[in-house]
Amino acid sequence: MYDIKALYEAHSVDEAIKLRLEHPDAQILAGGSDVLVQIREGKRAGKELISIYMIDDMRGVTLCDNGDIRIGSLTSFSHITKNEIIQKYINVLGEAVDMVGSPQIRNIGTIGGNTCNGVTSADSASTLFALDALVELTGENGKRVVPIADFYIKAGVVDIKPDEIQTAIIIPKEKYTDYYGHYIKYAMRNALDITTTGCSVNVKLSEDKKTFLDVRIAYGVAGPVPMRAKSAETYIKGKSVSEENIKEFSNAVLEDVNPRDSWRASKALRQHLCVELAYRAIKECVSLAGGEL
Amino acid sequence: MAQYKLVKFTLNGKKVEQMVDVRASLTDMLRNDYRMTSVKKGCEVGECGACNVLINGECFNSCIYLAVWADGKEVRTLEGLLGENGELSDIQQAFIDEAAVQCGFCTPGVIMSAVEILESGRDYTDDELRKLLSGHLCRCTGYENILRAVRKTLDKRLGK
Numbered sequence A: 001m002y003d004i005k006a007l008y009e010a011h012s013v014d015e016a017i018k019l020r021l022e023h024p025d026a027q028i029l030a031g032g033s034d035v036l037v038q039i040r041e042g043k044r045a046g047k048e049l050i051s052i053y054m055i056d057d058m059r060g061v062t063l064c065d066n067g068d069i070r071i072g073s074l075t076s077f078s079h080i081t082k083n084e085i086i087q088k089y090i091n092v093l094g095e096a097v098d099m100v101g102s103p104q105i106r107n108i109g110t111i112g113g114n115t116c117n118g119v120t121s122a123d124s125a126s127t128l129f130a131l132d133a134l135v136e137l138t139g140e141n142g143k144r145v146v147p148i149a150d151f152y153i154k155a156g157v158v159d160i161k162p163d164e165i166q167t168a169i170i171i172p173k174e175k176y177t178d179y180y181g182h183y184i185k186y187a188m189r190n191a192l193d194i195t196t197t198g199c200s201v202n203v204k205l206s207e208d209k210k211t212f213l214d215v216r217i218a219y220g221v222a223g224p225v226p227m228r229a230k231s232a233e234t235y236i237k238g239k240s241v242s243e244e245n246i247k248e249f250s251n252a253v254l255e256d257v258n259p260r261d262s263w264r265a266s267k268a269l270r271q272h273l274c275v276e277l278a279y280r281a282i283k284e285c286v287s288l289a290g291g292e293l
Numbered sequence B: 001m002a003q004y005k006l007v008k009f010t011l012n013g014k015k016v017e018q019m020v021d022v023r024a025s026l027t028d029m030l031r032n033d034y035r036m037t038s039v040k041k042g043c044e045v046g047e048c049g050a051c052n053v054l055i056n057g058e059c060f061n062s063c064i065y066l067a068v069w070a071d072g073k074e075v076r077t078l079e080g081l082l083g084e085n086g087e088l089s090d091i092q093q094a095f096i097d098e099a100a101v102q103c104g105f106c107t108p109g110v111i112m113s114a115v116e117i118l119e120s121g122r123d124y125t126d127d128e129l130r131k132l133l134s135g136h137l138c139r140c141t142g143y144e145n146i147l148r149a150v151r152k153t154l155d156k157r158l159g160k
Helices: A013-022 A035-040 A077-082 A084-089 A091-097 A103-108 A111-116 A123-130 A230-236 A243-255 A267-288 B026-033 B090-097 B107-119 B126-132 B144-157
Strands: A004-009 A027-029 A047-051 A061-063 A069-072 A134-139 A142-147 A152-154 A165-171 A180-186 A197-205 A212-220 B004-011 B014-021 B052-055 B058-061 B074-076
Touching: A013 A047, A013 A134, A013 A165, A027 A035, A061 A084, A069 A084, A077 A084, A077 A091, A077 A103, A077 A111, A084 A091, A091 A123, A091 A180, A091 A197, A103 B058, A111 A123, A111 A165, A123 A180, A123 A197, A123 A212, A180 A267, A197 A267, A212 A230, A212 A243, A212 A267, A230 A243, A243 A267, B014 B026, B052 B107, B058 B107, B090 B107, B090 B144, B107 B126, B107 B144, B126 B144
Parallel strands: A004 A047, A027 A047, B004 B074
Antiparallel strands: A061 A069, A069 A165, A134 A142, A134 A165, A180 A197, A197 A212, B004 B014, B052 B058, B052 B074
């Protein structure tokens, strides 16, 4: 039995918005693999919950007419990994969410819940930052879309208004076309572990595969919220594909990242990981893009 | 004030309905209302896999699944694997043959993960099997015998 004050169930987005307005103190519940566990631990105990888990309209991946990829917020991690559109266009996201928790957790955990939690270690988040994803929120007055980097306000706090729920994650066509991505999760064990530090890189090479036209690199657990390493990105843009340049690029991330000491790992280890994971991830991206080092 | 809801679902192939406290987990409902005691209460935070059941063909830790979410779904537990006269299924027998059971607490959950793997109808490498079984903690013996039991049953079902 959970210590829940009351449970309100929404079966449609409209119902969810109505419930949000009627119960301003209620916590939104998607898959529950974080919220229900926190209730068990006493952290969120005794609260009212609005369950949106039964809103089936919020599940699934679609390729929009304009080429954007739209992922319903309640799509489970395992359904993202198995989805053909994801595999064809943004396989890196499917691989990243395949590292969350365990098979059972990947069946219940949702990409919306993962991002709305606002935690820096979310395995989907760094890749969504590296893909320049957009977050779709639906409220009383319709939809609004915000870049994922603006969606995160601070640790544990995201930009959801009192009448809103997150309804989709959108990957714009121009952000994934001709990009090749790779995500590395560093953790203490392979399953059921929280990322010590994770790094996701997207690379677009020139036609002759000799120049970096664009690189986007993002981290989880390199700061209070997921983040991009913009100095490193600026450094590598327009540079030739070489061992020396990707080494420089990897070192440059230290100007951007800001990890801390925690019981999981020291700041020093995380800084080391930031550099090493950047190096390994970009190397893999170059290889996926058909380039040579 | 207690809040109840009528939940209608299919349990091991049988249509059932139950008035349930909305605060109940699916583990609570399966154990208390249906006596499905193969569904174990282990960690109760979704880490150990002892409460694992199949919902619409996919594995879920029922301890972090609200009972009310079972509405309209097809739920399967280890009890559903038994034959008409209580005969064991091939995967259960394989766990015995391979000594993949010691205290037995994690076993029903692991077997339900194995059922999802077996029913997918495809083959997997040992590494893939390890990953697919990684949502379970066994504190008795380790995992080699479990892996062997799943491997052998899979090979047999695929006619290898």
